[in-house]
Amino acid sequence: MNTETWQTVTTDLFNDLKEDEFLVLSLEGEDSLFVRMTQAKVRQSTQVFQYAVKVQYFKGQKSLTLTIPFSFQTEKDLVTCREALHRCREEITHLPEDPFLQIPNTQGNFYQGIQNKVDRDQVLHSCLQKVQGLDFVGLLTAGEVVRANAHSKGLNQWFEASTFVLDFSLYAANRQAVKGIYGASSWEDDHYTALLGKKNHQLDHLNRPQMMTLDKGKYRVYLSASAVATIIEGFSFNGVSQGAYQQGECALRKLVDGEKTLSNLFSLHENFTAGVIPRFNGRGEVAPEVLPLIQEGRFQNLLCSSRTAKEYGVESNFANSGENLRSPEILPGNLAHECEEALLGTGIYISDLHYLNWSDVQEGRLTGMTRFGTFWVENGQIVAPVKDMRFDESLYHFWGTGLEGLTSKTEAFPKTGTYYQRDLGQIKAPGMIVNDFTLVL
């Protein structure tokens, strides 16, 4: 993307500021292809060129945020940004002083650009060519994503990535399915072929006429890395937020307060070392490269934004405003990973989970469904696919007393969300074995 337009507009706007004004401009956007596919054909195809700039205006002890489109047409964008600045000046006169205002003070430069753009046509063609004749369904996204910040006291951050993410399922005749995700910056046919081979093999196990129906109760389960990543995704909402903790709505409250414990096998970090998402947030503040949240079962940190820090008199670790996980990692354990069914012995193998929500956030209790391949395993062998079941279980059990072990290898899952725009980041997780896991329906 053309950084010159961004530089020109930001510089000119900063030059318009009066002495007592401060401005942070935060750019987010993309130029992406989205292809919705079903039955190995294209249902819908959309290309989207969308960028928006958050104008964060500060004056004295007041601030407000105005988000406007940014078209990378210098003259037009300058006019739009100046109109936004004018509106900020009008609006701020009506605002009271903000006792929790924190003015960002990060300075310096950061630049991460792209070498090559992902070849959208090649990716789409390669993706679909190999699955003709299969019941293949999913979404392919490909293109360029930008995150950038600049402020009037000397900050310039630019992060750009050109990637694709293929999020797909293969369905069998009995309506059962397996899930696959392939994300990278360049397409490798061999990798894709191997992934499809593995998924087809898994599908063979599912494509049996007899599905097993389990009674509700407590079971020994193996949760695959993908299922664990889904738990982390659900847990991220109100799970590790300092603001939620202070407001009485944090699922980890009882751990933080020492009322409950977790297993010493369990460690959760925020880890940016993979470089797939910028460490800076929408105010330009740079998070630690690695931040332990739970270490060997012991509470270490909650994610804390500067505003929450000021409001509650605690230290910021420069989380984003939602104080949710951007690049989480559950550390691996010591269970050999070669054959997950053998690790389980006898119990339920759960490939993935679906539609998680807190059923009692005070108790850290999550509910959700099994999805994309659940199997009954006996003596390390798959016996039969299992009909989807609802679970309702506390994190103090599945990461606490019920946690038997974690696999020695972790898998990285690129974030596949595309609400408003393509998400950045990844979730890294091992598989885990849990005893007495509660299935309720």
Add this chain to the structure above:
Amino acid sequence: MELNSLLSSLDIKADWLSLREVKEQVVVRSARKGNLDPLNIDHTQGVMVEVLVDGQFACAGTCDLTREGVQKAAQRALDQAKKLKDFQLFHFDKTARPPSKGTYFSGTQRLLEDSQAYVLNDLAVDLSNHLKTHDQIIHTMASFTSIEQEITFVSSNGANIQQRLHQRGIYLLAVAQDGHTIQTRTNGFPVVQAGDEFFDAQTLKNKAIQIAEEAIELTQAQECPTGLYDLILMPDQLYLQIHESIGHPLELDRILGDERNYAGWSFVKPEDFGHLAYGSPLLNITFDPSLPGEITTYHYDDTGTQADRQYIIKEGILKRGIGGLESQTRSGIPGTSSARAQSWNRAPIDRMANINMEPGSSKLADMISSTERGILMKTNRSWSIDDYRNKFQFGCEYGQLIENGQLTKTVKNPNYRGITTPFWHSLKMVGDPSTHEIWGAFYCGKGEPNQVVRVGHATPACLFTNVEVFGGGAA
């Protein structure tokens, strides 16, 4: 440039072409514990170009609204449509995009100018103070959302539509603590299509005091019991039950399998329409884009199809799916004018709009008095359902035990779970118009790429028999 002139100026050789421009401003004014959060104003504007070439639709959206920017988007859409020739799912034609002409504007009583709307900041602060009725209230929040949206749709076969919507939402929250017990009560986040008359100070102050008192009451309440109980669901919970277990499974794109990788498939099969007894004969569900004040009342969907009220389920029997002309053509199932997009940056897909339960004839007092052993639940706080839309679980904020036809004790952490069609068959009494309320949600997520749209659900209170009910605490 005016949108029709822009359309005429494009140099594109397609079988059909449209421009859909969306301008939207969302303002969120929130206060917590007597302090105003930083004001948030979000303005978006862009154009989605859609082309049809040899039976293949393709879209390209852009926020570059110069003629060159839109021309570039149109060219991208055209090129993409041609490249998809070998992977075409269905050969569409122009009948999927009717040449409708018309306008729709939300009915409003009062609209504050931008320069006057700051009075709502003061009201939010005031309400967040009102919510703190007692030292036991550890957190409060009052938030007003104001949305102004304008959608213009023009096409090469003559469609010319302009719709302007004013939407409002209010969120009030009180968190109470007594020792280790913490309970949250909200107003359920009502959303409507209205002007600023919706932000009525006195009504909101009364509501604030009520929910704060109920939050404190919940900290002293016993846990919701476990077992099979009759269940009265009030409209601020029942709307989401309708949404999750009737609305989503009847979306035609889900039934066709398009959503199987993300939101999921459906237990409903194409052959079920016209036959399936979805629930008891008391169950009547409509797609109603005409109800004044409901958040997704409109005259046209985002493909230009005129919107009409239709029965989805009549006297318990499934009659019609939820979805636009493309899915209706592919499936042969009758649908609704509800191919909708979250904004200019997404293509329309099959969505709910206003999906309502029609009132019955029972008074709330009669439902309570006819219940020997039951729970009345109010205000959703948790929801989850499987990818075929069968096994659901909901949690509510506030429950009341019913014993021998009387409301007796308040219970905390009321939850229930069940399976969709048996649950709707257990519908025993449907509330009369005096229990009927308009609800809805700002955030309904679905689709690949993901899209959030606003949906409306009006419903009376209802009584269900023999539902699995349980409380909080350890599983």
